[in-house]
Amino acid sequence: xxxxxxxxxxxxxDAHVHHRVxxxxxxxxxxxxxAVDGVSFSVAPGETFGVVGESGSGKSTxxxxxxxxxxxxxxxxxIDGQPVTQDRASLQRLRRxxxxxxxxxxxxxxxxxxxxELIEEPLIVHDIGTRADRQQRVVTMLEQVGxxxxxxxxxxxxxxxxxxxxxGLARAxxxxxxxxxxxxPVSAVDVSVQAQILNLLSELKASTGVTYLFIVHxxxxxxxxxxxxxxxxxxxVMEEGTSADLFERVQHPYTAALLSxxxxxxxxxxxxxxxxxxxxxxxxxxxxxxAGCRFRPRCPVGRNDELCRSSDPALVEVAPGHRARCHYxxxxxPVSISAHSAHPAEQD
Amino acid sequence: xxxxxTTDDAVLRVDDLHVNYRSGVSDVHAVRGVSFAVRAGERVGVVGESGSGKSSxxxxxxxxxxxxxxxxxxxxxxxxxLTGASEKQLNAVRGKxxxxxxxxxxxxxxxxxxxxxxxxxxxxxxxxxxxxDQLRDAAVALLAAVDxxxxxxxxxxxxxxxxxxxxxxVAIAMAIANDPAVLIADEPTTALxxxxxxxxxxxxxxxxxxxxxxxxLITHNLGLVAEYCERVMVxxxxxxxxxxxxxxVFARPEHPYTAALLAxxxxxGQMSNEPLAYIEGLPPNLRVEPQGCSFAxxxxxxxxxxDPQICSTVMPPLVVLGEQSAECHLAAVQxxxxxx
Numbered sequence: 001x002x003x004x005x006x007x008x009x010x011x012x013x014d015a016h017v018h019h020r021v022x023x024x025x026x027x028x029x030x031x032x033x034x035a036v037d038g039v040s041f042s043v044a045p046g047e048t049f050g051v052v053g054e055s056g057s058g059k060s061t062x063x064x065x066x067x068x069x070x071x072x073x074x075x076x077x078x079i080d081g082q083p084v085t086q087d088r089a090s091l092q093r094l095r096r097x098x099x100x101x102x103x104x105x106x107x108x109x110x111x112x113x114x115x116x117e118l119i120e121e122p123l124i125v126h127d128i129g130t131r132a133d134r135q136q137r138v139v140t141m142l143e144q145v146g147x148x149x150x151x152x153x154x155x156x157x158x159x160x161x162x163x164x165x166x167x168g169l170a171r172a173x174x175x176x177x178x179x180x181x182x183x184x185p186v187s188a189v190d191v192s193v194q195a196q197i198l199n200l201l202s203e204l205k206a207s208t209g210v211t212y213l214f215i216v217h218x219x220x221x222x223x224x225x226x227x228x229x230x231x232x233x234x235x236x237v238m239e240e241g242t243s244a245d246l247f248e249r250v251q252h253p254y255t256a257a258l259l260s261x262x263x264x265x266x267x268x269x270x271x272x273x274x275x276x277x278x279x280x281x282x283x284x285x286x287x288x289x290x291a292g293c294r295f296r297p298r299c300p301v302g303r304n305d306e307l308c309r310s311s312d313p314a315l316v317e318v319a320p321g322h323r324a325r326c327h328y329x330x331x332x333x334p335v336s337i338s339a340h341s342a343h344p345a346e347q348d
Numbered sequence: 349x350x351x352x353x354t355t356d357d358a359v360l361r362v363d364d365l366h367v368n369y370r371s372g373v374s375d376v377h378a379v380r381g382v383s384f385a386v387r388a389g390e391r392v393g394v395v396g397e398s399g400s401g402k403s404s405x406x407x408x409x410x411x412x413x414x415x416x417x418x419x420x421x422x423x424x425x426x427x428x429x430l431t432g433a434s435e436k437q438l439n440a441v442r443g444k445x446x447x448x449x450x451x452x453x454x455x456x457x458x459x460x461x462x463x464x465x466x467x468x469x470x471x472x473x474x475x476x477x478x479x480x481d482q483l484r485d486a487a488v489a490l491l492a493a494v495d496x497x498x499x500x501x502x503x504x505x506x507x508x509x510x511x512x513x514x515x516x517x518v519a520i521a522m523a524i525a526n527d528p529a530v531l532i533a534d535e536p537t538t539a540l541x542x543x544x545x546x547x548x549x550x551x552x553x554x555x556x557x558x559x560x561x562x563x564x565l566i567t568h569n570l571g572l573v574a575e576y577c578e579r580v581m582v583x584x585x586x587x588x589x590x591x592x593x594x595x596x597v598f599a600r601p602e603h604p605y606t607a608a609l610l611a612x613x614x615x616x617g618q619m620s621n622e623p624l625a626y627i628e629g630l631p632p633n634l635r636v637e638p639q640g641c642s643f644a645x646x647x648x649x650x651x652x653x654x655d656p657q658i659c660s661t662v663m664p665p666l667v668v669l670g671e672q673s674a675e676c677h678l679a680a681v682q683x684x685x686x687x688x
Contacts, residue, residue, distance in 0.1 A: 048620070054541035054542065054543065055541055160630055190397040190398055190568065191397070191568070191570070191609060191612045191613055192397065192608065192609065192612045192626055192627035193626075194612065195612035195613075195624035195625060195626035195627075196626040198614075198620070198624055199623045199624055199626065202620050202621070202623065217541070217542070219542070220571075220613065220614045220616070221614060223614065223616065223617075224614030224615075224618050224619070224620055224624075225614075225620050247616065247617075257543060258542060258543060260546070261542045261543045261545065261546035262542055262571065263545075263546075263549075263569065263571030263572045263574065263575040263576075264571050264574065264575070264616065265570035265571040265573070265574045265598060265610060265613050266574060266598065266615070267574050267594060267595040267598050267599060268595075268599065269616065275546055275550065277546070277547055277550070278543055278547075280511055280513045280514065280543075280544055280547065281511065281513075281541075281544075282511065
């Protein structure tokens with residue numbers, strides 16, 4: 001895994017992030033949560049790479065680690081050839097190459113600053129250009145993200161949600177980064193605005209050649225927008241492949257369950273997909289994972305399987321470029337059925 | 349409450365409903381003359397973007413819009429008029445004839461009391477005839493009905509000991525405790541993961557079918573409506589701009605807003621080099637009364653009309669086509685020409 005191609009825009013190699021947890025109010029034991037538990041993948045320049053997962057999957061923690069906002073407990077993250085460390089000077093250099101766009105544009109914009117000041121700020125932080133240069137770049141940037149330059153004198157609260165998200169994008173792109181981490185950039189906006197932002201992201205990628213690391217929970221958006229993606233579950237990559245691999249040739253039972261749960265706004269399509277119910281995430285079930293697969297307690301395939309109970313599968317290639325972390329890739333029915341099932345499965 | 353005479357099978361009938369929020373110098377006219385009927389056992393989706401007025405319709409139906417804001421029009425549940433009813437009269441209906449599920453289950457739960465006691469209270473509010481043991485048994489049975497594992501044990505647990513999905517199941521148990529004729533679910537799965545959303549929606553669907561309740565699902569998610577509802581109402585600018593059979597409306601929307609909304613969601617297999625359709629401009633300002641159609645300023649389809657100006661000057665007619673109807677000048681012309 002450690003092969004560091006100078007070509008890659010992002011190389012994540014066996015990254016680990018631990019969250020220390022105190023004693024919980026319900027009397028659980030204190031300890032360490034493996035928020036990111038040995039994640040590896042690499043992203044080519046100009047690629048749009050998706051990290052998909054439900055809450056608690058570690059996808060946002062991974063994004064923060066890639067920005068150097070959280071230290072790694074093990075492994076490494078390299079961006080554009082430069083390792084992400086906690087060293088202040090190198091972080092400052094890194095932040096010119098990697099920018100982040102947040103889900104909640106409102107919370108990430110200082111309400112007292114004008115739109116123009118907000119977009120100029122990253123240039124000042126990185127000491128780029130003269131005042132006149134910077135102002136010119138702000139105007140160009142506003143046009144690039146589809147905002148009227150006249151809005152430069154407005155405050156964030158005078159803008160719509162979609163416009164604020166465009167300001168967030170402009171702030172990220174004005175320092176001409178190699179990599180932009182998009183953390184759920186469209187999950188807080190209405191669908192009609194979502195379409196505008198996604199179109200804009202596509203245009204900006206085409207004109208700048210930027211690499212996107214796209215953190216997303218909406219699978220329809222992920223399929224549409226990403227070239228390749230990983231599906232994370234409880235800190236680990238469960239499946240990796242191209243959009244077509246994951247959406248048309250799915251291998252992991254978790255990915256399959258995830259896809260089957262997405263409601264499709266097309267009545268003719270809904271009859272074609274069959275929902276695969278899985279139990280709700282349950283802390284007690286997670287505790288009994290032990291040496292086995294972390295998805296086993298909820299898995300429709302291996303829940304009662306001895307192999308899944310006793311050994312944690314490795315992420316292995318099932319087809320060129322398509323990897324799955326499963327003892328029974330491609331399987332959709334239970335591999336062994338025990339006499340009793342503790343979980344009353346819901347009937348479709 | 350006056351008893352109206354309803355000869356049809358509508359369990360809920362809303363007529364010319366208006367909601368005016370008092371705020372600042374001018375009112376926000378959030379709901380602008382909405383009329384619809386829900387048949388017994390029917391599952392209806394109310395879909396709209398933020399600020400469309402969809403949640404205000406739900407609040408008005410339950411008498412939850414407080415003064416000085418105003419509700420006008422009529423909401424009749426099994427023939428009984430709810431608008432203008434006293435708080436006492438409404439309390440006899442809420443939770444008994446009409447159940448409500450919110451987006452955040454914690455708004456229906458007291459964090460300081462065990463789950464079981466709260467479900468017992470929901471049952472007791474309308475069932476004075478049950479003794480303690482019967483109430484407890486009924487609450488445990490409800491927990492089992494919403495697929496909470498180990499209901500006997502979980503009965504004693506507090507809300508914080510439940511996951512988000514399990515809390516929403518408890519909120520559903522409380523809402524269905526008295527077999528309501530109508531269940532109103534306002535964005536019930538928006539805060540949940542997609543796998544949990546699917547199991548909650550399947551549960552809701554199963555329960556309303558078993559209880560023969562009607563369900564009004566208020567959501568921004570077109571997919572949920574397509575999968576779990578039989579009929580859809582599309583809300584824009586405080587009005588129902590299109591309604592009808594879900595399969596029919598999604599396959600052949602008559603209103604340009606419905607069509608644009610559907611086109612802005614990525615389709616399976618659509619690639620990112622194929623741009624998404626989107627809606628230019630901003631939602632209407634609900635402080636201002638529109639001259640014509642409130643979607644006109646954002647509508648590109650109206651340019652297909654010989655006189656597109658009509659859309660911003662004259663209120664569009666309601667065009668009815670079998671089970672489908674739309675408020676649109678263009679639809680009127682198109683349907684007219686299709687049917688000679």
